[in-house]
Amino acid sequence: MTSAPGPRQRRRGQVLEAAIYDAVLAELAAVGYRRLTMEGIAARARTAKSTLYRRWNSREDLVIAAVHQALPYATDVQDGGGVRADLVAALGLMAENMSGPMGRVIASVLGDFGHAPELQDAAREKIIAPRIRSLRAVFERAAARGEIRPGAVTPFVVQAGPSIVFNNCILQGLRLTSQDIENIVDQVLMPAVRPS
Amino acid sequence: MTSAPGPRQRRRGQVLEAAIYDAVLAELAAVGYRRLTMEGIAARARTAKSTLYRRWNSREDLVIAAVHQALPYATDVQDGGGVRADLVAALGLMAENMSGPMGRVIASVLGDFGHAPELQDAAREKIIAPRIRSLRAVFERAAARGEIRPGAVTPFVVQAGPSIVFNNCILQGLRLTSQDIENIVDQVLMPAVRPS
DNA sequence: AGATTAAGAAACCCAAACGTCTCCTAAGTG
DNA sequence: CACTTAGGAGACGTTTGGGTTTCTTAATCT
Numbered sequence: 001m002t003s004a005p006g007p008r009q010r011r012r013g014q015v016l017e018a019a020i021y022d023a024v025l026a027e028l029a030a031v032g033y034r035r036l037t038m039e040g041i042a043a044r045a046r047t048a049k050s051t052l053y054r055r056w057n058s059r060e061d062l063v064i065a066a067v068h069q070a071l072p073y074a075t076d077v078q079d080g081g082g083v084r085a086d087l088v089a090a091l092g093l094m095a096e097n098m099s100g101p102m103g104r105v106i107a108s109v110l111g112d113f114g115h116a117p118e119l120q121d122a123a124r125e126k127i128i129a130p131r132i133r134s135l136r137a138v139f140e141r142a143a144a145r146g147e148i149r150p151g152a153v154t155p156f157v158v159q160a161g162p163s164i165v166f167n168n169c170i171l172q173g174l175r176l177t178s179q180d181i182e183n184i185v186d187q188v189l190m191p192a193v194r195p196s
Numbered sequence: 197m198t199s200a201p202g203p204r205q206r207r208r209g210q211v212l213e214a215a216i217y218d219a220v221l222a223e224l225a226a227v228g229y230r231r232l233t234m235e236g237i238a239a240r241a242r243t244a245k246s247t248l249y250r251r252w253n254s255r256e257d258l259v260i261a262a263v264h265q266a267l268p269y270a271t272d273v274q275d276g277g278g279v280r281a282d283l284v285a286a287l288g289l290m291a292e293n294m295s296g297p298m299g300r301v302i303a304s305v306l307g308d309f310g311h312a313p314e315l316q317d318a319a320r321e322k323i324i325a326p327r328i329r330s331l332r333a334v335f336e337r338a339a340a341r342g343e344i345r346p347g348a349v350t351p352f353v354v355q356a357g358p359s360i361v362f363n364n365c366i367l368q369g370l371r372l373t374s375q376d377i378e379n380i381v382d383q384v385l386m387p388a389v390r391p392s
Numbered sequence: 393a394g395a396t397t398a399a400g401a402a403a404c405c406c407a408a409a410c411g412t413c414t415c416c417t418a419a420g421t422g
Numbered sequence: 423c424a425c426t427t428a429g430g431a432g433a434c435g436t437t438t439g440g441g442t443t444t445c446t447t448a449a450t451c452t
Contacts (some may be wrong), residue, residue: 243400
């Protein structure tokens with residue numbers, strides 16, 4: 001569809017690298033990590049295997065790099081109309097992200113976490129940690145404003161929302177509606193932090 | 197260790213099948229689904245590839261069967277001293293199971309869920325559903341006894357505990373202490389269902 | 393005991409990928 | 423424009439594993 005297949009343009013540096021990363025993610029989403037191959041990646045990126053090996057030592061390295069750079073959107077939510085609204089916004093964005101192609105990518109890769117410590121660390125640092133951090137910030141600002149009990153902001157309370165979202169989107173493949181998000185906030189999170 | 201490697205015993209039927217299933221699970225826990233091979237399974241089970249293909253059509257079928265039959269321990273918790281104790285017991289057992297070798301098996305396999313609907317369904321039915329069910333039963337009995345607000349027993353509230361446990365044990369590879377379990381129950385679950 | 397079934401071992405063929413290497417030439421550099 | 427760099431294409435040799443087949447012989451059945 002991109003005109004005749006004549007003498008193709010040749011990409012370099014950043015542009016090429018970005019195209020390869022895209023191909024890795026697309027391939028992961030399409031065939032899964034089990035069937036991810038360098039040849040498949042090269043074909044989808046319309047490049048050559050040698051180009052891949054020129055930059056990364058192994059499939060694992062390439063996957064780590066691709067996942068690593070694909071996920072730094074920080075999910076930082078600025079305060080809006082109080083805790084409840086902030087939590088709904090934050091979890092909603094999270095659900096949004098996890099339902100898209102990135103959700104499939106994460107699902108494909110996480111099975112191998114136990115056997116690839118680097119992947120596990122990268123994922124933990126890039127995927128989980130920043131989201132948990134930004135969500136904790138939401139709670140803590142609310143606590144500072146006196147909207148919630150300060151003592152209620154524990155690790156498990158902070159984890160609860162993301163865990164539920166994750167399990168629905170990634171593991172069960174469901175798509176959470178905004179009503180669902182509100183239900184999670186109202187039924188689980190708010191009761192845990194509401195001042196008595 | 198089992199005497200000289202003379203003419204080996206030859207297993208059949210149920211016994212052999214069980215040994216193969218064990219091998220599949222052990223292999224999954226050891227090398228992950230990405231590197232799971234029929235040859236590896238056969239070697240670990242001390243049997244022949246032909247024996248495997250005589251019974252299952254593909255690696256996928258074998259994995260499905262192995263996971264399927266390995267997980268029917270129902271996790272039904274009988275009522276003890278009230279909701280709190282019941283929840284602690286149920287989640288504790290869940291955490292126990294997920295921290296063992298079965299946890300690694302689940303982690304290995306779930307990446308390919310999106311690409312193997314049968315696996316996904318089998319896992320959902322065998323792993324997730326029964327646990328959610330038994331936990332909901334705990335809540336509902338408590339509601340019937342008047343210990344908690346009946347309206348509080350929603351799907352998300354029921355999911356909350358398992359989701360948190362899952363994300364800690366399987367995804368993060370952490371080992372939850374009984375204190376952790378109590379914290380989850382006290383900080384997240386009880387506030388959600390406590391009668392006002 | 394003799395007959396039947398199927399486990400185990402091994403050889404086999406074949407396709408897919410790996411990882412390497414060579415060649416050509418487009419894209420950048422001065 | 424000459425020169426350097428590195429991407430694209432493809433051909434390799436090799437390994438791994440899939441899946442089949444053959445053969446021997448335990449285990450089970452009648």
